[in-house]
Structures are given as C-alpha cells and as structure tokens.
Amino acid sequence: MRRLCLILALGLLATACRAGSTEPVTAVQRPVATTTTIPVTTTTEPPTTTTTLPPTPTTVPEQPSADPPPPPPDRSIPAAMMGALVIAEGGADLFFDRTADPYVRAHEGLVFPVIERDDEWLQVLDQCNDPGWVLFDEVAFSAARRDDSRVGAGMEFSDAVVVVDPGHGGPNVGAVGPAGLVEKVVNLDIARRLRDLLRRPHTVDWESGEIFNGSAIPAAGQVWMTRQEGPEGADIETGLTFRTTLSDSLNAHALVSIHNNAAPDGPFEGPGSEVYYKVADLESKRLSGLVVEELRQEFSAFEAAWVGADDAGAKVRVGTDGVDLYGILRQSDAPSVIVEGVYISNESEEALLGTAEFRQAYADAVYRALVRFVTTDEDGSGFVDTEPFTGGLSSGRPAGTCSVPAQPEATP
Numbered sequence: 001m002r003r004l005c006l007i008l009a010l011g012l013l014a015t016a017c018r019a020g021s022t023e024p025v026t027a028v029q030r031p032v033a034t035t036t037t038i039p040v041t042t043t044t045e046p047p048t049t050t051t052t053l054p055p056t057p058t059t060v061p062e063q064p065s066a067d068p069p070p071p072p073p074d075r076s077i078p079a080a081m082m083g084a085l086v087i088a089e090g091g092a093d094l095f096f097d098r099t100a101d102p103y104v105r106a107h108e109g110l111v112f113p114v115i116e117r118d119d120e121w122l123q124v125l126d127q128c129n130d131p132g133w134v135l136f137d138e139v140a141f142s143a144a145r146r147d148d149s150r151v152g153a154g155m156e157f158s159d160a161v162v163v164v165d166p167g168h169g170g171p172n173v174g175a176v177g178p179a180g181l182v183e184k185v186v187n188l189d190i191a192r193r194l195r196d197l198l199r200r201p202h203t204v205d206w207e208s209g210e211i212f213n214g215s216a217i218p219a220a221g222q223v224w225m226t227r228q229e230g231p232e233g234a235d236i237e238t239g240l241t242f243r244t245t246l247s248d249s250l251n252a253h254a255l256v257s258i259h260n261n262a263a264p265d266g267p268f269e270g271p272g273s274e275v276y277y278k279v280a281d282l283e284s285k286r287l288s289g290l291v292v293e294e295l296r297q298e299f300s301a302f303e304a305a306w307v308g309a310d311d312a313g314a315k316v317r318v319g320t321d322g323v324d325l326y327g328i329l330r331q332s333d334a335p336s337v338i339v340e341g342v343y344i345s346n347e348s349e350e351a352l353l354g355t356a357e358f359r360q361a362y363a364d365a366v367y368r369a370l371v372r373f374v375t376t377d378e379d380g381s382g383f384v385d386t387e388p389f390t391g392g393l394s395s396g397r398p399a400g401t402c403s404v405p406a407q408p409e410a411t412p
C-alpha cells in the first residue's frame with residue numbers, strides 16, 4: 001500500500017509518505033496521502049541499548065535536481081580513445097577543421113561522446129550529429145568507455161553504466177496534450193528524477209514497490225543524460241545518432257528513452273503503457289518486460305480515464321523487412337528501450353503527467369526495473385506480438401536549423 005500512509009514499525013511514530021497537493025485536477029482522482037496520528041504511549045520498560053531505525057521513505061520533490069555544474073578541466077586524460085566528456089566552465093571551442101576557425105564555443109556543462117583521439121585533440125559527435133574536434137585542456141574528460149561485463153544475477157548495481165534519454169527537445173517538442181502540456185518538458189523532468197534516483201543509494205520494499213533512503217542498492221556506477229545542461233535548462237535539439245553514440249561510446253549497460261504517447265486506439269481498462277525493445281536483442285526484451293511490469297504496478301495506484309492501443313505492452317516496432325523502425329533501437333549497441341509511459345494526448349492522463357507525484361511514480365517504476373535488470377535474471381511480463389508497421393515515422397534527424405548551444409559572451 002505504497003500510496004497510503006506508511007506507518008513506521010516502532011509503534012511510536014507515524015508519518016505520511018506523500019505530501020498532499022493543492023493544484024486542481026480535472027477528471028482525475030489521484031491517491032491522497034493521509035496523515036495518521038498514533039498516540040504515544042508511555043512505557044515503563046527500560047530503554048534498550050541498541051536502536052534500529054526504520055528506513056526513511058523518500059519524498060516527492062516538486063522539482064528534480066538541477067543538472068550538476070561543469071567539472072573543472074582534467075588534464076590527466078585517460079588512455080582510452082572513447083568515452084564521454086563534459087564541457088568545462090567557460091565553454092570550449094569546437095572545430096570542423098582543426099586549421100580553421102571554431103564553428104561554435106560550446107556551452108559549459110554540455111555532454112559529448114568521444115569518438116576519436118589524436119594527441120591533444122578529441123573528436124566528438126555534436127548534438128546535430130556532426131563530428132567536431134576539441135582540445136582536451138578545455139574539457140573535463142569524465143569517463144572512459146567501460147570494460148565489458150554482462151548484466152544479470154551476480155552483478156553489482158554500483159558497476160552499472162546507465163544512459164537516460166529524455167525524448168525530444170528544442171524545436172522537436174514531441175506530443176502536446178489538449179491542455180497544452182508539452183512532452184519534451186515532461187520527459188526531461190521524469191528523466192532527471194530517474195537520474196536522481198540512480199545516483200543515490202536506496203532500499204526498496206519489493207512487496208509494495210516503495211523506495212526508501214537506504215543502502216541495500218548502491219548508487220549506479222555512472223549515469224549519463226543525453227540532454228544535459230546548456231542554455232534554457234537542457235531544452236536542446238539532439239539528434240538520434242548523437243544519443244546512441246553517447247551510449248555506445250560509454251559501452252552502456254542500458255539506454256532508456258523516456259517518452260509519453262499519443263494516438264491511442266481507444267479507452268483502456270488500465271494504464272496503456274508501451275515499451276519498445278530491439279527486435280534482435282534478448283536483453284533489450286528483458287528490460288522492456290521489467291519496465292512494463294513496474295509501470296503497470298505503479299500507475300495502477302492512480303485513477304484516470306485510461307486509453308491505450310490494442311497491443312499495449314512490451315513489443316517491437318519493425319518494418320516489413322523485420323528491422324527496428326525506431327533509430328534509437330536500430331542504431332544503439334546497448335540493451336535499449338523506448339518507454340511510452342502514458343498518453344499525454346488524453347486529457348485525463350495529461351492531468352496526471354502535470355503533477356510531481358505522477359512524474360516521480362514514473363521515475364520510481366523505471367528505477368526499480370533497472371535495478372532488477374542489472375542485478376537479476378528476471379524477464380518481466382506484458383509481452384505482446386505486433387504486426388509489421390507500415391505507417392510513417394518521423395526521421396529523428398535534427399532540423400536544418402540545429403546548432404550546438406553556445407557559451408554566452410562573458411560580460412566584463
């Protein structure tokens with residue numbers, strides 16, 4: 001009963017696990033946290049010498065954490081050719097041609113995959129899918145490509161390398177709800193909440209799904225975001241090839257793309273969550289089943305006039321040639337999934353997505369799925385068969401107007 005108040009086991013203390021919200025909700029009943037007061041009884045027993053503190057439930061933050069500030073330049077570049085870097089404070093010049101002028105002074109805090117190295121030069125792929133060169137004394141080289149290791153029972157979560165991909169960004173806004181909620185904004189907020197969960201240790205009550213501040217599950221080894229701070233709060237255009245190259249250059253254990261859906265088939269008896277996996281990758285399939293299972297459990301605690309597709313669940317989207325149609329899945333080497341949590345195009349589900357509580361619930365579910373994916377051999381559930389897709393899909397290529405966010409001129 002994770003939505004209800006958690007009564008702590010000492011019998012002396014009760015606390016509400018979720019703060020109530022005051023914003024109006026249209027046609028949606030969200031679970032309400034109630035505060036239970038248990039009278040404190042006096043006892044004549046002597047105090048015990050050891051005290052076991054109950055786990056502290058996490059609270060729903062109104063906003064996820066801001067992106068971290070850029071680290072200082074690190075001149076001890078690792079020997080590895082590939083990995084990822086972060087633009088250091090003050091920005092860094094990017095060059096198409098190392099003998100010509102830079103094409104942009106890239107904004108501090110931006111993340112780039114490193115695809116090549118030539119002495120003190122690093123070649124990166126930029127957000128518009130163009131290769132550019134940067135001098136390494138202007139960047140913080142943050143991570144080399146990890147060694148090979150496979151996920152599953154026996155693996156430590158502290159070794160996991162996870163890439164979180166907030167869908168859309170910049171002029172590519174994604175779907176827009178009837179009340180005007182924009183998918184790219186919601187996706188980024190959920191992705192940041194997921195990143196915050198992955199970067200800290202927790203304890204999970206696997207019966208209820210509740211996530212506590214605790215130490216049973218360590219922080220993931222590395223967590224990267226494909227849209228990280230630049231100007232305007234990481235609302236930047238980012239090509240699909242950039243996203244998958246970042247994941248591949250780190251040799252990530254998992255790439256999770258966060259989206260919300262549009263164009264359902266009709267009313268649905270529960271949450272119509274969909275998760276797409278790579279057709280030829282059993283680990284991607286396993287991850288999709290775990291995400292579907294956790295999302296259904298999590299979202300079922302909310303009430304809405306749900307909608308869905310007839311084939312909702314964990315599935316592939318392939319063309320008549322049997323090849324993955326979604327570029328994120330087709331191009332990436334890592335076990336990858338595209339998560340379509342709920343329908344932002346449905347007024348009732350859009351209202352849910354407007355709340356911090358529901359966005360946190362979405363992130364909580366994907367977090368638990370990732371912990372299970374990395375540290376167990378479980379398969380999840382909700383797999384459905386699909387027909388080859390013959391409709392049109394957007395290309396995912398950045399628009400002709402795409403540009404790398406530039407560092408503002410320093411004001412004297």
Ligand SMILES: [Zn+2]
Nearest residue numbers: 167174259260
């Ligand atoms: Zn989307």
